[in-house]
Amino acid sequence: MSVNDVMPPPAVALLAREGAARDRLREALVQADVALVLEEDPNVLDPAALLAVAPQAVVIALEPAVEDALERLDAVLSSPDFTLVFDEAELAARREGWETQRWARHLAAKLHGHRQVLPPGAEVEEELVPEPGLPDTPEQLHANAPLAFHVDEAVDAADLLAGDSLYEPPGPWQPSQVTERDVEQTTDRHEPDAISSPVLPSVPLDHGSWSLLDDEASFAPAARVDVGPPPLPAFDSDRLSLVEMDEAAGPRRGAKGAVVVLAGIGGPDALRRLLAALPARLDVPLLVRMPLDGARYGNLVKQMARVSPLPVELAEIGADVVEGQVYILSDDTAAALRDGGLYFLGSTQGLDLAALPPAHSAVILLSGADLSQVDPALTLAEAGAWVGGQVGEGCYDPAAATAVVAAGMFAGEPQELAQAISARWELPEQGEPS
Known part of the structure; x- marks a missing residue:
């Protein structure tokens, strides 16, 4: 005995302008086995008429032409007595074939309160009957078979599969650690090359003695004065503050969380x-x-x-x-x-x-x-x-x-x-x- 044999079909109101979108939504509701108690254009709908039919759900085709009407009906649509289901009118009008069937199954599951979104008969195993002759090869079985059908079926069934609590995703990749022994071995292998490499000392140049004038004095070595290393800047450790460092980086503009x-x-x-x-x-x-x-x-x-x-x-x-x-x-x-x-x-x-x-x-x-x-x-x-x-x-x-x-x-x-x-x-x- 199915759920529909025990419980009456849910009462649903369809609010959409006349056209292809409204026709597609009506077809989907018929396939969903619901009681369509009202079908009206939101622009001319009387709020009292919607409340009079007492729907359990209201399906609305959204488009710019009905935005003002939805604002007018907002007080009624905000009622907790029924569920709102929104669909884009443009998308509804374009749905054909498999997309229409798939959307109708999801709509039916929502309106009836279950999760049966697979096509009828998909959960029934075929009875295998022996037949004479060789069986069909895999190539013959899948000749001209559309791939989109199997992809959609996988999407529908993904949420119904049991999870594996024993599986843990691998952690982030960590680079291998180089040990001190590896460094010593590498140094030993390359030490002869290191010894044979010449050492070139760095000679400081006095740029102040350079000149474009053809003067004998320009070739004389400049006198050098050893002034020693520059003094380190003095820090007032009593005034160091993380707040001051943050303010120096720039004021915060956006929210600090979300x-x-x-x-x-x-x-x-x-x-x-x-x-x-x-x-x-x-x-x-x-x-x-x-x-x-x-x-x-x-x-x-x-x-x-x-x-x-x-x-x-x-x-x-x-x-x-x-x-x-x-x-x-x-x-x-x-x-x-x-x-x-x-x-x-x-x-x-x-x-x-x-x-x-x-x-x-x-x-x-x-x-x-x-x-x-x-x-x-x-x-x-x-x-x-x-x-x-x-x-x-x-x-x-x-x-x-x-x-x-x-x-x-x-x-x-x-x-x-x-x-x-x-x-x-x-x-x-x-x-x-x-």
């Missing part, structure tokens, strides 16, 4: 709840790293700016990282220290957690965070950083978040994670005592 928020599948909903629960003043910036299809990070900035009390902007390479700001990081943007403060730089490797100062930083792993970031986050925690992971029913892909929680890090819903950050870095309102 809260890094990592997310993926299911992350927009969690990120929206996290930012909405933050205070209006924080003594730390938030760096959000959430990979998006098509790299539409500008739209993510607009979406999160509607709910965040803090300013939200796209990180700009070369700019300083400022406290009290939320930055959305693109794929090629990282952060590093410069003169004691953080700034953004370009990097093909993306954000490196090891570049953050642990005592002034934190890492939050939301739904869909990359598992490869678990070890760097825990390493940063050992050095003094605060680390937390999302838990609860709203966490669609909890693998990375669960891993840090299992290691003893803070666990909570996005709102609780925001409260923990606020307790550590919230600034008092102007006029209030600090």
Whole structure:
């Protein structure tokens, strides 16, 4: 008996303008086996009509033409009674064939609350029946087989595979150490050459005696005065200070630390709840790293700016990282220290957690965070950083978040994670005592 035989299909509302994107999303919802209770253009939607159908989830096709409408509906869409699922209208309209099927499976898993994202029948083993004749060769079996199919299947099944706790990645390469005995042996082998090499003493030249004039006096050796070595500068040891050395190197411009928020599948909903629960003043910036299809990070900035009390902007390479700001990081943007403060730089490797100062930083792993970031986050925690992971029913892909929680890090819903950050870095309102 399947889950659908016991529980009714979830009620879903589709908000999209008429066109190819809306058609593709409707097809995906039909394949996801949900109850489509409302299908409307956000520009003409009455908020009361949305509340009247009481959806469990709302799927929204994002595009510039509906941004004003979403702001008008923000009070309704912010309700915790249903889940929001955002999709880029342009990407939805372009999906065809295998991409459409794959996205529909992920959508169905999110709306039904399970993790079955493999194609139907993929988990069933074929029954082997003996047949006469020679079996097909591997070349015959894979003739004209598209590689993309197998790559997509591997991506879908990657999160379902069990990890190997006995495996430890190799440490960084260390150069071989040269011992004193090796040096002696090397010297012995090359000593004859060293003896036979002539020694050329360095002769000081008196440049003051050089002249272009044809004068006999110019050929006379100049008198030398032995003035001895120059005196060493005097230091006042009582006034030596590390603070003075830092100030001499230049004032700090960027923030001295940051809260890094990592997310993926299911992350927009969690990120929206996290930012909405933050205070209006924080003594730390938030760096959000959430990979998006098509790299539409500008739209993510607009979406999160509607709910965040803090300013939200796209990180700009070369700019300083400022406290009290939320930055959305693109794929090629990282952060590093410069003169004691953080700034953004370009990097093909993306954000490196090891570049953050642990005592002034934190890492939050939301739904869909990359598992490869678990070890760097825990390493940063050992050095003094605060680390937390999302838990609860709203966490669609909890693998990375669960891993840090299992290691003893803070666990909570996005709102609780925001409260923990606020307790550590919230600034008092102007006029209030600090």
